[in-house]
Amino acid sequence: MIGKEYYAVVAGMGIVTYIPRLVPVYFMSGKKLPGWFIEWLDLIPAAVLSALLLPELFTTGVPRIFTLFSPETIAAVPTFLVAVKTKSLGVTVITGMGIYWFLDIIVK
Template sequence: MVSNEVLIVILLAMLVTWIPRILPFILTQNRELPPVLVRFLSFLPVTIIFALTLSSIMDEQVGRLPVFLPVESLAVLPTFWVVAKTKNILLAVMVGVVTTALLRLVF
């Protein structure tokens, strides 16, 4: 049986993760954003994907310069090619996973 404290913590965690994702939609629902802000926000998906990709292909440790992980760095190449050609994220993820698995099998 789940205690009341655990249930409260789960509900609060849900609220904390839900608010920053839903609140912007609520606040801007019936408002027009300035063109400068719209132009800035148009770059966010690209920068977020780049940051996630870069963090997954690099190994960083305190006191050392970051280094590229060879298998992951090679797997990025066919994955990006698939994204550029097909614009299909699901297919790109599948290609990335299979490429990484094959490269790990070989190396």
């Protein structure tokens, strides 16, 4: 049987997850944000994506070692070009997976 501590932990996690989302909405709703701030907020998705992708593309191993010509990096270049040209997520994913699969076969 699940104890009271379990329910307290789950409730605490819910509160800790919900409050950081509620506070900005509560205090900022109905307020006009400056244009520079909105432009800055628009950059956040690109910054997060870069922070997630670049270490995976250009480093390997533990500790992380810089590698320029890994299969991931080589596959990323044409995949990026296909993404820019087609603007289709499906075509981009299929292209990236196909190129990476092909490079994986050649390298091994």
